[in-house]
Amino acid sequence: MASVSVQRGSKTLLDSIDWQVAEGERWVILGPNGAGKTTLLQIAGARVHPTTGVAGILEEVMGAVDVFELRPRIGLASASLTSQIPSHESVLNVIVTAAYGVTGRWREKYDQMDESRARQLAAGWGVAGLINRPFGSLSEGERKRVQIARALMTDPELLLLDEPAAGLDLGGREDLLQRLGTLAKDEEAPAMVLVTHHLEEVPAGFTHAMLLREGAIVAAGPLDDVLTSRNLTETFSLPLHIHKDNGRFTATAAVETASADVRDTPGPSGR
Numbered sequence: 001m002a003s004v005s006v007q008r009g010s011k012t013l014l015d016s017i018d019w020q021v022a023e024g025e026r027w028v029i030l031g032p033n034g035a036g037k038t039t040l041l042q043i044a045g046a047r048v049h050p051t052t053g054v055a056g057i058l059e060e061v062m063g064a065v066d067v068f069e070l071r072p073r074i075g076l077a078s079a080s081l082t083s084q085i086p087s088h089e090s091v092l093n094v095i096v097t098a099a100y101g102v103t104g105r106w107r108e109k110y111d112q113m114d115e116s117r118a119r120q121l122a123a124g125w126g127v128a129g130l131i132n133r134p135f136g137s138l139s140e141g142e143r144k145r146v147q148i149a150r151a152l153m154t155d156p157e158l159l160l161l162d163e164p165a166a167g168l169d170l171g172g173r174e175d176l177l178q179r180l181g182t183l184a185k186d187e188e189a190p191a192m193v194l195v196t197h198h199l200e201e202v203p204a205g206f207t208h209a210m211l212l213r214e215g216a217i218v219a220a221g222p223l224d225d226v227l228t229s230r231n232l233t234e235t236f237s238l239p240l241h242i243h244k245d246n247g248r249f250t251a252t253a254a255v256e257t258a259s260a261d262v263r264d265t266p267g268p269s270g271r
């Protein structure tokens, strides 16, 4: 996308974003609440039009293409999409209806191939045993995996995940990260963009990162160039220290500032 801005009333949600995702790249987007991450994903998913600028998605230009033809080529999993899924809908239906870009099963006829693909995806994401359960009865972790299976149903060329690990317990998060890491390393897998609040949630195999702040890009590019203490500090307006261990990142507040306000007895500081 080139010079993409999104304006709502007097508020600028995105400010002149230039960004390209190439085939095979796996991007993570980080930034504070309200930075515009979800809005950016909505544009990449052909759900929202830019107010100004050009959004080119999979060789098509938004505004000049039928979005209903474009959307099945993009897999999207997000909280707003989940909230549209009727809670009585079976897991199988939740996955299979993605083939038709709808969330509730009505009168569409699904052929055998769709159904077997849905079952295959359910197995791949560890929810095969839940295939007949109502979506509303699943745990948060199970829902997340069903959503990703759904997002992959159309064999998309681009996979967009908005906070896929939000609300998961430690085991659930690690399980999901492992699955996403496996997908990231699969050369056949679509280009991926994952939004998260936590550096710990950057799956292994991810290649690029974007840091967003107040609708603008602080840094974007190869993962190791972008995820630095300095860039993170600027993005979150808080002195942060980044650690990388075994391919996984963590961030903590830089020691002096983190403890300055709460320390009542002087103790050893610094690590």
Ligand SMILES: Nc1ncnc2c1ncn2[C@@H]1O[C@H](COP(=O)(O)OP(=O)(O)OP(=O)(O)O)[C@@H](O)[C@H]1O
Pocket (backbone or CB within 6 Å): 008, 009, 011, 013, 031, 032, 033, 034, 035, 036, 037, 038, 039, 040
């Ligand atoms: N229709 C709208 N009118 C005015 N402001 C809006 C509208 N839609 C979104 N916003 C604002 O735009 C900003 C960016 O929202 P967005 O959902 O993209 O942020 P985000 O980075 O995904 O945040 P979070 O981390 O909390 O999910 C927010 O401040 C939000 O309140």
Ligand SMILES: [Mg+2]
Pocket (backbone or CB within 6 Å): 037, 038, 039, 162
């Ligand atoms: Mg968001």
